[in-house]
Amino acid sequence: MKRTVFAAALNHQSQIEAWAAAFQQPPYQHPPQHPVWFIKPRNTWRSHRDTVGLPAGEQVYSGATLAVVIGETARKVSAEKAREVIAGYALANELSLAEESFYRPAIKAKCHDGFCPIGEIAVLPDVSALQIITEVNGEVRDCWNTADLRRGATELIASLSEFSTLQPGDVILLGTPQQRVAIHAGDVVTIKAAGLPELSNPFSDSAPPMEQLSGQPTLFALGLNYADHASELDFKAPEEPLVFIKAANTLTGDHSVSVRPDDVEYMHYEGELVVVMGKTARRVSRDNALDYVAGYTLCNDYAVRDYLENYYRPNLRVKSRDTLTPLREAIVRPSALPDPHNLALKTFVNGELRQSGNTRDMVFDIPFLIAWLSEFLTLQPGDMIATGTPKGLADVRPGDEVVVEIEGVGRLTNRIVSEQQFEDSLK
Numbered sequence: 069m070k071r072t073v074f075a076a077a078l079n080h081q082s083q084i085e086a087w088a089a090a091f092q093q094p095p096y097q098h099p100p101q102h103p104v105w106f107i108k109p110r111n112t113w114r115s116h117r118d119t120v121g122l123p124a125g126e127q128v129y130s131g132a133t134l135a136v137v138i139g140e141t142a143r144k145v146s147a148e149k150a151r152e153v154i155a156g157y158a159l160a161n162e163l164s165l166a167e168e169s170f171y172r173p174a175i176k177a178k179c180h181d182g183f184c185p186i187g188e189i190a191v192l193p194d195v196s197a198l199q200i201i202t203e204v205n206g207e208v209r210d211c212w213n214t215a216d217l218r219r220g221a222t223e224l225i226a227s228l229s230e231f232s233t234l235q236p237g238d239v240i241l242l243g244t245p246q247q248r249v250a251i252h253a254g255d256v257v258t259i260k261a262a263g264l265p266e267l268s269n270p271f272s273d274s275a276p277p278m279e280q281l282s283g284q285p286t287l288f289a290l291g292l293n294y295a296d297h298a299s300e301l302d303f304k305a306p307e308e309p310l311v312f313i314k315a316a317n318t319l320t321g322d323h324s325v326s327v328r329p330d331d332v333e334y335m336h337y338e339g340e341l342v343v344v345m346g347k348t349a350r351r352v353s354r355d356n357a358l359d360y361v362a363g364y365t366l367c368n369d370y371a372v373r374d375y376l377e378n379y380y381r382p383n384l385r386v387k388s389r390d391t392l393t394p395l396r397e398a399i400v401r402p403s404a405l406p407d408p409h410n411l412a413l414k415t416f417v418n419g420e421l422r423q424s425g426n427t428r429d430m431v432f433d434i435p436f437l438i439a440w441l442s443e444f445l446t447l448q449p450g451d452m453i454a455t456g457t458p459k460g461l462a463d464v465r466p467g468d469e470v471v472v473e474i475e476g477v478g479r480l481t482n483r484i485v486s487e488q489q490f491e492d493s494l495k
């Protein structure tokens with residue numbers, strides 16, 4: 069069973085060449101120094117022969133790629149050892165709207181329902197020079213070679229597992245070339261490569277309804293959803309929700325530890341109200357949105373600012389690190405919290421009040437966020453929306469106790485430890 073589907077962007081030589089001049093300018097400033105990660109959440113997953121519905125009025129592009137499937141737990145694995153954790157490979161179609169910017173997470177371009185069909189797994193001894201062929205209605209329309217990838221499977225596993233422990237069932241998509249194939253309703257897109265089961269999907273302008281999904285619930289998180297926090301970071305409040313996704317590996321519980329990397333200057337807390345979905349939601353109106361909510365809880369959306377790069381910012385390396393998202397499992401039912409938009413939110417460090425806000429100050433409120441997301445993707449029971457943090461960030465150090473408290477929802481306590489302390493605790 070798939071767990072998290074990670075994807076590498078800008079990993080094909082043709083993309084870096086096409087974007088070379090732009091990456092020397094704002095907002096990028098320089099070419100990416102680290103792999104550019106994004107996540108294809110479970111609503112995007114489809115299988116061989118599944119029909120994929122195309123969003124009305126949008127041009128969708130095929131993105132044939134190779135998926136590497138993790139077979140064993142991989143934590144801080146070297147590239148040399150990475151081969152040992154690979155269960156096999158599959159073909160995938162990393163579907164996308166046009167890639168017009170890599171600055172902020174491209175959830176609208178990448179995460180529509182059905183935007184990630186993945187084929188059956190097979191064991192292959194070597195994928196370093198594999199031809200990936202795309203046929204549309206039986207005609208070859210694209211062909212690229214994995215030899216043109218900037219980082220191969222083992223290097224990507226090493227890079228990702230440095231901050232995100234991989235588990236069996238996790239998948240990494242290795243990237244797509246700059247040129248993509250435009251697809252239309254009525255097309256059948258087939259992806260082929262020697263030694264792998266082909267992946268073929270018909271495309272329609274109306275897709276069958278989503279069944280109940282497997283895989284980990286998706287944790288959507290809002291950036292800059294409080295104007296005072298945006299301004300303390302020298303940003304204006306966004307004109308539409310800035311949504312990024314956090315992977316399952318980052319979650320930890322109440323009274324747990326969060327690891328501060330030893331080589332960083334600034335790791336800060338972010339107390340946040342979290343909405344937990346209770347019913348399948350697709351194209352839900354703002355007026356009805358709260359009817360789909362199972363309850364509310366809270367999280368601490370820690371960030372390691374040293375690792376920020378202006379590619380799909382905030383990057384997974386900043387926001388999706390092991391142990392850096394404490395989340396309280398117990399939820400408060402909507403009946404006990406009639407107005408989630410008027411709750412005091414506080415964060416204390418070692419008993420001292422450091423952050424104090426109110427959920428009434430959200431830029432985009434909860435009904436808006438549910439309606440906006442469900443306009444292009446299906447929210448499933450268990451999916452969560454961390455609604456952003458107000459002003460008042462500060463660095464935290466090993467030994468600090470951090471408590472997030474939201475009126476009517478409860479408290480979340482955790483302690484900061486150093487990498488060395490955490491490694492010692494594992495021995």
Ligand SMILES: O=C(O)C/C=C\CC(=O)C(=O)O
Pocket residue numbers: 289290291292293294297301338369381382455456457
């Ligand atoms: O790009 C940045 O510096 C901020 C991105 C996300 C901030 C966040 O998680 C929040 O506002 O909450």
Ligand SMILES: [Mg+2]
Pocket residue numbers: 289290291338340369456457
């Ligand atoms: Mg946050």
